[in-house]
Amino acid sequence: MSQPTIESILQENRLFPPPSDFAENAMIGSMEKYKEIYDKAKADPEGFWAELAESELDWFEKWDRVLDWQPPHAKWFVNGKINISYNCLDRHLTTWRKNKAALIWEGEPGDSRTLTYAQLHREVCQMANVFKQLGVKKGDIVGIYMPMIPEAAIAMLACARIGAPHSVIFGGFSAEALRTRLVDAEAKLVVTADGGFRKDKTIPLKAAVDEALQDNHAPSVENVLVVQRTQEKVQMEPGRDHWWHDLQAGASADCPAEPMDSEDMLFILYTSGTTGKPKGVVHTTGGYNLYTHVTSKWTFDLKDTDVYWCTADVGWITGHSYIVYGPLSNGATSLMYEGVPRPANPGCLWDVVEKYGVTIFYTAPTAIRAFIKLGEHLPKARDLSSLRLLGTVGEPINPEAWMWYHKVIGGERCPIIDTWWQTETGGFMLTPLPGATPTKPGSATLPFPGIITEVVDLEGKPVKANSGGYLVVKHPWPSMMRTVYGDDDRFRRTYWEHISPQGDQHFYFAGDGARQDSDGYFWVMGRVDDVMNVSGHRLGTMEVESALVSHPAVAEAAVVGRPDEVKGEDVYAFITLEGEYDASEALENDLKQHVVKEIGAIARPAAIQFTDSLPKTRSGKIMRRLLRNLAAGQEVAGDTSTLEDRSVLDKLRSGA
Ligand code: WTA
Numbered sequence: 001m002s003q004p005t006i007e008s009i010l011q012e013n014r015l016f017p018p019p020s021d022f023a024e025n026a027m028i029g030s031m032e033k034y035k036e037i038y039d040k041a042k043a044d045p046e047g048f049w050a051e052l053a054e055s056e057l058d059w060f061e062k063w064d065r066v067l068d069w070q071p072p073h074a075k076w077f078v079n080g081k082i083n084i085s086y087n088c089l090d091r092h093l094t095t096w097r098k099n100k101a102a103l104i105w106e107g108e109p110g111d112s113r114t115l116t117y118a119q120l121h122r123e124v125c126q127m128a129n130v131f132k133q134l135g136v137k138k139g140d141i142v143g144i145y146m147p148m149i150p151e152a153a154i155a156m157l158a159c160a161r162i163g164a165p166h167s168v169i170f171g172g173f174s175a176e177a178l179r180t181r182l183v184d185a186e187a188k189l190v191v192t193a194d195g196g197f198r199k200d201k202t203i204p205l206k207a208a209v210d211e212a213l214q215d216n217h218a219p220s221v222e223n224v225l226v227v228q229r230t231q232e233k234v235q236m237e238p239g240r241d242h243w244w245h246d247l248q249a250g251a252s253a254d255c256p257a258e259p260m261d262s263e264d265m266l267f268i269l270y271t272s273g274t275t276g277k278p279k280g281v282v283h284t285t286g287g288y289n290l291y292t293h294v295t296s297k298w299t300f301d302l303k304d305t306d307v308y309w310c311t312a313d314v315g316w317i318t319g320h321s322y323i324v325y326g327p328l329s330n331g332a333t334s335l336m337y338e339g340v341p342r343p344a345n346p347g348c349l350w351d352v353v354e355k356y357g358v359t360i361f362y363t364a365p366t367a368i369r370a371f372i373k374l375g376e377h378l379p380k381a382r383d384l385s386s387l388r389l390l391g392t393v394g395e396p397i398n399p400e401a402w403m404w405y406h407k408v409i410g411g412e413r414c415p416i417i418d419t420w421w422q423t424e425t426g427g428f429m430l431t432p433l434p435g436a437t438p439t440k441p442g443s444a445t446l447p448f449p450g451i452i453t454e455v456v457d458l459e460g461k462p463v464k465a466n467s468g469g470y471l472v473v474k475h476p477w478p479s480m481m482r483t484v485y486g487d488d489d490r491f492r493r494t495y496w497e498h499i500s501p502q503g504d505q506h507f508y509f510a511g512d513g514a515r516q517d518s519d520g521y522f523w524v525m526g527r528v529d530d531v532m533n534v535s536g537h538r539l540g541t542m543e544v545e546s547a548l549v550s551h552p553a554v555a556e557a558a559v560v561g562r563p564d565e566v567k568g569e570d571v572y573a574f575i576t577l578e579g580e581y582d583a584s585e586a587l588e589n590d591l592k593q594h595v596v597k598e599i600g601a602i603a604r605p606a607a608i609q610f611t612d613s614l615p616k617t618r619s620g621k622i623m624r625r626l627l628r629n630l631a632a633g634q635e636v637a638g639d640t641s642t643l644e645d646r647s648v649l650d651k652l653r654s655g656a
Helices: 006-010 020-025 031-043 045-056 084-093 117-133 150-162 175-185 205-216 244-249 286-299 317-329 348-356 365-374 399-409 488-496 541-549 585-598 624-631 647-653
Strands: 065-070 073-078 101-106 112-116 142-145 166-168 189-193 196-198 201-203 223-227 241-243 265-271 279-284 307-310 333-337 360-363 389-393 416-419 453-456 469-473 508-516 522-527 531-534 537-540 554-564 568-577 607-610
Touching: 031 045, 045 065, 045 286, 073 286, 084 117, 084 150, 084 286, 084 317, 101 117, 101 150, 101 348, 112 117, 117 150, 117 244, 142 150, 142 175, 142 205, 150 166, 150 189, 150 265, 150 317, 166 175, 175 205, 175 265, 175 279, 175 585, 189 205, 205 223, 223 244, 241 244, 265 317, 279 286, 286 317, 307 317, 307 348, 317 333, 333 348, 365 399, 389 399, 399 416, 453 508, 488 508, 522 531, 531 554, 531 568, 537 541, 541 554, 541 568, 541 585, 554 624, 568 585, 568 624, 585 607, 624 647
Parallel strands: 101 333, 142 166, 142 189, 166 265, 189 223, 223 241, 307 333, 307 360, 360 389, 389 416, 568 607
Antiparallel strands: 065 073, 101 112, 196 201, 265 279, 453 469, 469 508, 508 522, 531 537, 554 568
């Protein structure tokens, strides 16, 4: 099994129309209906979004302008006043949903908890008051570094409630990665836990926070709030560190949601790009609330009877938009799971489906490929008949994995939604609507209503059907990122300057290559920049290179993604050493560990190849294309005439 190649997907012509019983009960139950909505949105995007903003969300004050577009900056629902925590919680309390399960949580060691909307509201209000008591004011940034426990969602919603933007940092990131993110955002408060459970180990989160803050290296941080999860002993610094449960006990549950300007920042989420430094993607309130709400509602075809489970971590955008905000804004039941398949219980995910009668299951292709490896006896031994809809996200799905998902997990009765989107887009951009869109294994199909996508060349001209090109979005949408935190110039350069369309058009360039087939379906081919996709996680090659060169032994490093059966790609590093160091297995391990320390285990190189020199052009640029071929064990393809020293290639091939 491997990543889809142009050849494999060009031959992919199986078509799966929505099952008729699904379509009959779906919100959008036919292609005619999709087209009608799509065309209406295309003809008048502002009118389309305004109508939905009015009917789907509660506003404290209405906007006076739907869209203010000064490329590349968009403002949506200008001067509207809204609070996403209100839309996710308070408004459900006046309906029968008050005592409906908002979050169902299953812990790794087998503990579990269900929070109804009323209970979740109460805890969010208490924490919002705790944050205030710790000096957090509207506009102050709060770092959240948590395991997958309900408190992570509670902390996010509490931030949103008082207008303190959150910056969630994935709990798998190292102390060093945490520190750079806290410093960049000048976070005032950090919310964490003593630790988290991961497979059969615990992850010492609080210790990592201590290390990040050590010697006043993140001087903006005034307080640390710690959830007791693993019960392991942690150091608590008096005056700075506080236990969550202690402060919660004394906190009032009365905390009205702060009316926020529609364009007030809701959160920052750091993501990898083509330079060494991760960028803080900024999302704002009103547009993000609307877009995640509507995409959740239509794409998951959410019903009040659904038990919806997205397996992502809240540390990524998928967790933000489709565990917390989108589903809760709809009053849905969202399931959170702390565990992952582990040798002691490789079928644990299917146990969770069976235990709670999960109806919608949303995961990543890398997880599906891992399930295939674990064997179909595991899902077959559980009752998965509650499932009615499956989804995937994070990387292109290879048609074999799609077919396995369809047959073994979906019992051939569940539509599959392959959703293409990004941290930057806030919500789904290309996706089937499950009651309407006939699906093709490996294609994210068609744009969501209101989204105008195209595959173009560098001049912004559409390429012919079935030819490869750059995937762009041609019209602003409500949940688009607003800027890179603290670096608007980088925002312009990264997303808006690669493609130069004629006239005064401005195309958002996602960084992905794609093609459109003769039915207009989009096939996303993967990144065309120096971003790797390792187990569905984004990692910049430069980010890993800067981690490597910060080790004293390393003179130069070049990192590429190497195709991997399960992970999609893994990290492969070519390294030249400083004169006084010799290549050895011990040094190789030391360098791998160094990357784990600088970034986190997700970035650990799978392989390191020591070499005397790297292939470069005459102007000194490393030729990654050649290295990618070498890492994959392929013949070096394409033009090598710009290579400065051709003998380098032979040496690398022979492993020298
Ligand atoms: C890739 C994750 C193909 C893509 C939501 C994108 C996909 C990057 C798909 C964003 C998909 C995500 N098909 N590729 N369905 N979904 N990608 O920011 O390369 O972590 O640019 O957001 O993942 O990753 P991010």
